[in-house]
Amino acid sequence: MNSALWTHLAKDLRIEWRSLDAIISMLFFSGLVVVLFSIAFDPRGAFSQQIAGGVLCVATMFASVSALNQAWAREIRHQVMDAQRMVPSPGSELLLAKVIVNFLFVTIVQILLAPFFVVFYNLHIAGQGWLLLLVLPLGTWALVSNGVFFAALSMSSRNRELLLSLILFPIFIPALLAMVQATTSIFTGESDPSLWIKMLLGYDIIFTTISLLLFDVVLHVD
Amino acid sequence: MKKLASGLYVVVTIALMIWGFYQAVYVAPLDAMQGEISRIFYYHVPNAMLCFLFFAISLIGSIGYLSYRNKLPSRAQAADALALAGAEVGVLYCTVVLTTGPLWGRRAWGIWWTWDARLTTTLVLWLIYVSYLLMRRFAAGPQVQTLAAVLGIFGALDVPIVYMSNRWWRTQHPAPVFGGGPDSGIKDPAMLAAWEWNILAWLVWGVLILALRYRLERQHQKIADAEAQAALNA
Amino acid sequence: MSPGAILDHQFTVAAYIITWTLHLVYLVWLTFKWRAQKRLEARLNGNSR
Numbered sequence: 001m002n003s004a005l006w007t008h009l010a011k012d013l014r015i016e017w018r019s020l021d022a023i024i025s026m027l028f029f030s031g032l033v034v035v036l037f038s039i040a041f042d043p044r045g046a047f048s049q050q051i052a053g054g055v056l057c058v059a060t061m062f063a064s065v066s067a068l069n070q071a072w073a074r075e076i077r078h079q080v081m082d083a084q085r086m087v088p089s090p091g092s093e094l095l096l097a098k099v100i101v102n103f104l105f106v107t108i109v110q111i112l113l114a115p116f117f118v119v120f121y122n123l124h125i126a127g128q129g130w131l132l133l134l135v136l137p138l139g140t141w142a143l144v145s146n147g148v149f150f151a152a153l154s155m156s157s158r159n160r161e162l163l164l165s166l167i168l169f170p171i172f173i174p175a176l177l178a179m180v181q182a183t184t185s186i187f188t189g190e191s192d193p194s195l196w197i198k199m200l201l202g203y204d205i206i207f208t209t210i211s212l213l214l215f216d217v218v219l220h221v222d
Numbered sequence: 223m224k225k226l227a228s229g230l231y232v233v234v235t236i237a238l239m240i241w242g243f244y245q246a247v248y249v250a251p252l253d254a255m256q257g258e259i260s261r262i263f264y265y266h267v268p269n270a271m272l273c274f275l276f277f278a279i280s281l282i283g284s285i286g287y288l289s290y291r292n293k294l295p296s297r298a299q300a301a302d303a304l305a306l307a308g309a310e311v312g313v314l315y316c317t318v319v320l321t322t323g324p325l326w327g328r329r330a331w332g333i334w335w336t337w338d339a340r341l342t343t344t345l346v347l348w349l350i351y352v353s354y355l356l357m358r359r360f361a362a363g364p365q366v367q368t369l370a371a372v373l374g375i376f377g378a379l380d381v382p383i384v385y386m387s388n389r390w391w392r393t394q395h396p397a398p399v400f401g402g403g404p405d406s407g408i409k410d411p412a413m414l415a416a417w418e419w420n421i422l423a424w425l426v427w428g429v430l431i432l433a434l435r436y437r438l439e440r441q442h443q444k445i446a447d448a449e450a451q452a453a454l455n456a
Numbered sequence: 457m458s459p460g461a462i463l464d465h466q467f468t469v470a471a472y473i474i475t476w477t478l479h480l481v482y483l484v485w486l487t488f489k490w491r492a493q494k495r496l497e498a499r500l501n502g503n504s505r
Contacts, residue, residue: 247472257460259464259468261472262472265472265475314479314482318475321478322471322475325470325471329463329464427479434483434490438489438493441490441497448500
């Protein structure tokens, strides 16, 4: 059962490694977003620590969307989807592989951007910094797992990219809230993020489960 | 016989709406503290309660479509029409809520908006179902119905999560408590009567436009089928 | 009437008008769509005769 998952995973990682398309575009785009936010919301002000969490999460969101828009790009070209449908393993493995791959991309971008973010916002973490290693991956997983699923949903429509953002963002709102609240409370050290971390975990479990369950429906649609 | 029944239903609906209006504007006494803007409640609250009903109907339609699409395709088509009609009427009622609410809030609380659990949930609910309708418009081809049904389920699943997350958000950073709102118990029987008449009126009105939208969609499905047949036969 | 009460009245009227406008515009849109579809249906039925 695991071999199909690994095959999909290895394939996507190998293709990306050769061209680095997704990572480069994401890196540049999210770097731009961080700079733009720094100009729009002055990071030297007293409230910079309060908004840094929100800026980080929104930058992650925009960066992820640029990756998600191309998540299924290779499958759409050359009718690869038909070949995928004929694979004997369940469609959920294809989905899970794609989610993991995109999750890795976004995480790599987050890690590469982190030093710049710390510098621009003169970030000093007042709370338990190690919790960020929990919060950011959970929040990113929420975004990416729903995003890849909805990218597959919107594959057949004419405004594919626009539709993806339109249907992803409203559903993502509670996870965004949790992620921002958790990161802000870690940065400022003012409150306890554990409630939000639990909420993110719950959100991830619920939506990952339901997207794995429903993916075969989406895959085998015309 | 059927035409007579539906004609009668329309007449009763219109009569109820007029009666509800009369009750709300002329019969119900003014609230002691709020004054005239309390009359907004007689439209705002029924629309708020009923929008959830229509979204629930939409969810049932989505689930029904996914369940029946392989075994009983005709029933699946009906379910899909119901899903679409429910979503549209729900968005309509939700839009009314989101526009009349701030009008009331501006006069009663002095602010147009606040990010408490109820308002945020209503806004996100609106966003989710508008995105559902946009998806149905943008996506092409015969698979629209399946994809829309899946999105409908996702969206409906998100709503309780949004509500809970916003409750927690607000208990962490307590905002001024804006009272229990209009459903904290209406004691005056005249106010209660006005309120009940309006709920009934908006319910029958909603069911009427839901039925009309459903019929419209079924007709659209038949036409699409006929066009496909014509293309095959040509 | 106090200026507050006048504003209250205006806001109430605005709320009622908005509610009715939204609902009736939707109903009108439904009617237009219905008529357009009826014409389309008639044309299709005419062709297949």
